[in-house]
Amino acid sequence: MSERVEKNEATTHIKQVINGDTAERHLCSECAEHLGYGDAFSGFGFDVAGLFGNFFGDAVHSLGAPRKVVRCPKCGSSFNDIVREGRVGCAECYKVFYNELKPSLQRIHGQIHHSGKIASTAEPVSEEEAKIDEKEELKKQMDEAVAAQNFELAAQLRDRIKELDGGTKMSKWYVDKGEQGDIVLSTRVRLARNLEEFPFPCRLDTASRIKVNEKVRDTLLSCVPELGLHYVTMDSLSREQAISLAERHLISPEFASVREGRALMLTEDETVGIMLCEEDHIRVQVMKAGLALMDCYVLADKIDSALDKKLNFAFDESLGYLTQCPTNLGTAMRASVMLHLPALRRSGQLAVLSSTISKLGLTLRGAYGRAGSRAAISIS
Numbered sequence: 001m002s003e004r005v006e007k008n009e010a011t012t013h014i015k016q017v018i019n020g021d022t023a024e025r026h027l028c029s030e031c032a033e034h035l036g037y038g039d040a041f042s043g044f045g046f047d048v049a050g051l052f053g054n055f056f057g058d059a060v061h062s063l064g065a066p067r068k069v070v071r072c073p074k075c076g077s078s079f080n081d082i083v084r085e086g087r088v089g090c091a092e093c094y095k096v097f098y099n100e101l102k103p104s105l106q107r108i109h110g111q112i113h114h115s116g117k118i119a120s121t122a123e124p125v126s127e128e129e130a131k132i133d134e135k136e137e138l139k140k141q142m143d144e145a146v147a148a149q150n151f152e153l154a155a156q157l158r159d160r161i162k163e164l165d166g167g168t169k170m171s172k173w174y175v176d177k178g179e180q181g182d183i184v185l186s187t188r189v190r191l192a193r194n195l196e197e198f199p200f201p202c203r204l205d206t207a208s209r210i211k212v213n214e215k216v217r218d219t220l221l222s223c224v225p226e227l228g229l230h231y232v233t234m235d236s237l238s239r240e241q242a243i244s245l246a247e248r249h250l251i252s253p254e255f256a257s258v259r260e261g262r263a264l265m266l267t268e269d270e271t272v273g274i275m276l277c278e279e280d281h282i283r284v285q286v287m288k289a290g291l292a293l294m295d296c297y298v299l300a301d302k303i304d305s306a307l308d309k310k311l312n313f314a315f316d317e318s319l320g321y322l323t324q325c326p327t328n329l330g331t332a333m334r335a336s337v338m339l340h341l342p343a344l345r346r347s348g349q350l351a352v353l354s355s356t357i358s359k360l361g362l363t364l365r366g367a368y369g370r371a372g373s374r375a376a377i378s379i380s
Contacts (some may be wrong), residue, residue, distance in 0.1 A: 072096045135161055162268075178290015184286055185338040188249070189296035192323050192332040193282040194314040200324040201277045209261030209277040215346050216276055216311070220265060223306035229274070230266050234259035247340075248286065251275055274300065279324050279330075282307070291334055302335075336365070 069078045077089030079097045088094065094101065138161050144156040172328050194200060198212055217231050234242065234255070242256035250273045251264060265274040275283040277352070284303050286296040308314075314322040320330040328334075354364040 070096065116253075137374075176289040178288060178292055180291045183339055183341075184291040185340055186249070186289055186335075187292045187296050188285060188287045188336050188338070189293070189300045190286075190334045191282075191284040191300050192280040192321070192328050193284070193304070193307065193311075194316045194322060194324070195281050196312040198281065201279065201281060202262070202324060204277065206261040211260075212281050213263040213276040216274075217263070217265065217284055218305075219307060219310045220274065220303075223310060224303055227267050227272055227303075229272070230268070232266065233266045234262040234264060252278060252287075254278070272303070274303075289335060293337070297335065 004248045018207075020372055050337070053092055063244065069080070071078050073096070074092040075089035077093055081102050082088055082097065082101075083091065088101075127158055138157050142154050142157040142161070146155060178187075195212060195215070198204065201209060201212075204212070213233075220227075220229055227243075237259065242259060244254050245251045245264070246256040247356060248270065250266065250270060252275070255262060255264075255275055255278045257319070261277055263276040265276065266272070271287060273285045273287070275285070286300045286303075288296055316322055321332040322330050344353060349365065
């Protein structure tokens, strides 16, 4: 009851703390106005419903609308009560009025999926359900990143989605920094192989090249399915896409320029690339970041051995593996490391280095396998 009139219900409650002493007063609206308290918001030019309308959207404007009022079975609150008071009546209200509250909660918190500690009273969520929820949220964020042209973030989100799908994090050689990465940018091991029953690619028409490509493709997919190789016909790519592959050292510049009758098999992380009907029928290439010669060789040899069990390679006991270019005869393998050598380049010492290492059986080549911009040492 109001302390002054003693007959009206107290609607205004005043608490004062002075020097540690607390005093409370309970007044009806008439007494509050008489004593000068009035509406606490009256001097600001807006009402409480208008204030919370910023959070609850158009719900405020529906106050008083002639419709059936839904109330929480636990505390009796209606959604209009929540809007008017700016407070939720009980935990059950979040379930009863979830659809009405959802847009506001999204605006306030930025998301509506809890990612913190789980209360012991909560219903247990299976790991699979949690993954599904996280993937949905990540896909939404990825779409937003693409729309904003933030492709680096989009790629990171894509990789996380693939992890949730049971894959491993994609790790490309030109993104990672491997052993001795300050100098050694990447390591590559390449094997050239040809099929005994077909002429070399320079003597094949387009139809025959496609036949070779499909034969090798089917063999690879059945022999090494764990690699997850993707098959791409080069003539299905645009010129820009082909150039991009060449810039990432996944194909040769020549392979990018003449695409008809050629195909590429590539792993998701771009570690393994297999060019079909380039200079030879098959060119297996394994690339890793930093100095990783043995790792690259082991993987390349695994692929080669798997193919050897199913295909009849062109091979001579005296000459070794037969290739279109006679300089590649024998092991038909080339191992190379791409080095960053700016000081030697500026000082003009690369020519001296080239002469010196040639005595060791090494060859200094350009970054794309040709003379000119010398940045890679090829070991063959």
